[in-house]
Amino acid sequence: MPSKATTVEAYLNELPEERKTACNELRKVILKNLPKGFTEGIGYGMIGYFVPHSIYPNGYHCDPKQPLPFLSMASQKNFIALYHMGIYMNPTLMDWFTAEFAKRVKGKLDMGKSCIRFKKIDAIPFDLIGELASKMSVDEWIACYEKALKR
Numbered sequence: 001m002p003s004k005a006t007t008v009e010a011y012l013n014e015l016p017e018e019r020k021t022a023c024n025e026l027r028k029v030i031l032k033n034l035p036k037g038f039t040e041g042i043g044y045g046m047i048g049y050f051v052p053h054s055i056y057p058n059g060y061h062c063d064p065k066q067p068l069p070f071l072s073m074a075s076q077k078n079f080i081a082l083y084h085m086g087i088y089m090n091p092t093l094m095d096w097f098t099a100e101f102a103k104r105v106k107g108k109l110d111m112g113k114s115c116i117r118f119k120k121i122d123a124i125p126f127d128l129i130g131e132l133a134s135k136m137s138v139d140e141w142i143a144c145y146e147k148a149l150k151r
Contacts, residue, residue: 002045002074011047019075022121023047026073026082029130037138038070046074046083051138061149070141071133079110079117082129086136088114089144097132104128 005011008027012020030049031040038049043066050067053059060066072083087094101109105125110117118124136144 003042004045006042008040008042008047011042015075018121019080022080022118022124023073023075025126026080026124026129029126030071030073030133033130033134034071035134035137039067041067043067043069043072046072048072049133051142055138056142068142068145070136076117079119080121080124082116082118083114084116084132085114086141086144087132089148090136093132093135096135097128100128100131101125 003011003014005014012023012027015023027040027047034049037051037055039052040047040049042048043050048069049071050069052067056068058064058068060068070085072081074081074083087097098109098111105123105128107120107123110119
């Protein structure tokens with residue numbers, strides 16, 4: 001169930017303590033590594049990182065009033081989820097991530113198209129998530145997104 005929080009701080013404050021610690025650490029590593037140009041906020045009931053309208057005025061094609069989403073995280077019922085649109089749209093990035101995950105993390109990768117699920121909070125590979133966050137610039141993301149829209 002999506003949060004009704006309207007700020008990142010409010011979202012984090014409503015989490016149970018063990019989730020709050022992990023989500024704060026994820027947030028910290030994302031903010032440290034995310035290329036310049038992305039902004040943080042709340043979108044679709046999650047903490048999100050977006051391309052703002054000041055950089056990409058067209059916004060998200062599903063709802064142009066919304067900025068272009070790139071990366072989000074959410075505390076779900078049974079896991080913490082990280083949604084990374086770049087790995088969904090860029091096979092090279094997906095291949096890199098899945099190979100690195102296998103090298104660095106014991107256990108199987110639990111992943112959907114863009115959703116990486118962390119059921120064991122103590123097994124979140126924060127360094128790897130930081131590297132993933134750094135792998136795609138705003139311009140690269142916009143180009144990837146627009147290429148997909150043209151198909």
